[in-house]
Amino acid sequence: MSDSFQLDGASVSFEAGQTVMQAALAAGRYIPHLCYHPEFKPHGSCKLCTVKVGGRTMAACTMPAEAGLNVESNIEELNGLRRTLVQMLFVEGNHFCPSCEASGNCQLQATAYELQVMTPRFNEFYPDRPLDGSHPDILLDFNRCILCELCVRASSEVDGKNVFALSGRGITKHLIVNAESGLLKDTDMALTDKAMQVCPVGVILKKGRGFSVPIGQRRYDQRPVSAQALDDAPRQADAGGGCSACEGTP
């Protein structure tokens, strides 16, 4: 029998070792996020999953689930802050959705829709971020990086290559390629790497793929990010140790 906590007034059961985010997604309850990925250790950097626990703000992706917690997530106060975070991410990079091949597959764009970001709010930074097209199969468009470090983690933890890293501090922090030349062609990055699959926006691109998926068949055309995130998360019945209460349910 698992323990449970309260999320927006509903009971969410969890297994030992799960975070609030993992338990919520496994229970079919979406908490907005960008840097969280079910296959990687929590990162806690994007702060989009910030929830209120007993009046304090915490990152749901790093907060261990505990019995009896009273967690608030889907409230206007937090959604307003999340909207602001997304609006800041949009102006910090160069996100031109109309001509971006990631449009329709982009988690940042889909999350903005989910949070009902209806208009630009802040002045654009328009940073100068040249592309890296040096690799024969892969193109890097740094303009769209949101510093989630998923590619850094995937390349390091899964691929064992350490192709990517973050450099600089504060507002000058940016994604770099771990090569003396700074160019992707001088790494052993390959199309089959996990790092190719995890970018939530449109930084790491397979060359030539472009707009080959028609409108209507892209990841977020049919189902919003809140539904996709639940599809991607291990369900309660699949979670380690199982959940007898959910067994046999679809």
Add this chain to the structure above:
Amino acid sequence: MTDAINNLETAAHPENLRRVVIDPVSRVEGHGKVTLLLDENDRVHQVRLHIVEFRGFEKFVQGRPYWEAPVMVQRLCGICPVSHHIAASKAMDMIVGATITPTAEKVRRLMHYGQILQSHALHFFHLSAPDLLFGFDSDIAKRNIVGIAAAYPEIAKQGVLLRKYGQEVICVTAGKRIHGTGAIPGGVNKNVSAEERDYLLKDIGQMIEWSRASVGIARQLFEQNLDLYNNFGRFEAHTLNLVRADGALDLYHGGLRARDKSGNTLFDHYDYRHYWDVIFEDVKPWSYMKFPFLRSLGPETGWYRVGPLSRVTQCDFIPSPLAEEQRKVFMAFNGGSATGATLGFHWARMIEMLHAAEVIQELLHDPDLQGTDLVNTGKRQERGVGVIEAPRGTLIHHYKVDEHDQIVRCNLIVSTTHNNQAMNEAIRQVARQYIDGRKLTEGLLNHIEVAIRAFDPCLSCATHALGKMPLEVELLDAEGSIVSTLTRSADGVFN
């Protein structure tokens, strides 16, 4: 008529002339203005259509991956984005070394002819009909699409539904009605399903009928106002357009054909991949828009006219029966007088709209649309040139891509640029005919707009919608002081 009146591009002594400015003339992709220099007797000495906005697409596409171009550059325009989408895709076919499959070409053609249908319908019914059906200097309160809907409800309805149908064709083939993604380097990203085909087939018969009726309206306008329609803004011009290998009208692909004012062929079936050997662009200090010209004739006399009037008059035939029948009527009308008339654009445009509807019907019955072989590739190339006949005329996209798959150079010669000098000639002729020696009124100003609109310059579609192109005319004395100002705001109010 003075010497200045004969030319009207540059006044001999502008220092003592009044400067009258129409600014902005809502036109293509931004702002343009018309300036007139008048003497104390209201005689016209200089008329210029200036393009005052700088468009940066050729620059900011640099550095972008080549496969992004067809989607990015179509943002040039909200009225005919399909033109840029397909022209760029044709250029990228060259970049990836592909000969596209029959399914890919036919899906693109369907998309393009859907665009021709919607764009021509928009221009004729929404934008020009108020001038043509009510009169150039008619009551301004009624000279708009709302006035058309009140006075001619059936015509207005047909115009709206023709455009809607064209947009549906685009949506089926590109995924969205505006700014879709259907064409990609080497082909298309989707075919047309049987369900989508049947959806479009349902109404195509009606669209053809309404298009036939539209040609009839254009013809009647000429028949009922022969002198006005033959002579308004009339001028002689060389022509440029694509034709199919057998000389037929083809708006998707072909070779370049240029003819001089007398109808002599300058070049024919010219491979557009080397367009720069026959076309060059001149620059004038008073306009941001370049002035293309035929190299063999030089910048002074080598300017030409593109668009429906050139295409319909210079093709050998139209490969669809109803439009071909109407082309013959047009060519023979009054001894061929409409073929050189500025307002002949409208008639030719409606013939093209009928042709587009017929092509759409033919394509919808072609099983290749349901094919699954969508994309080809070949040996990667450094340069790509794509040329199509957009609704407004010949459209050239030219790219150079480096070894990193990034665009390093881009040259776009859009339809309205080809017509730059021709539009200047048209408004100079209107100035000679209607403004020279008279006091300016709103109705006279609209005559200039009517001449510009005949060419259907691109942004005019978006911004002078409902017949309310914002205008400002300033009357200055010889010292440059404003004597009086006549302003028409976007809501049509005069102050």
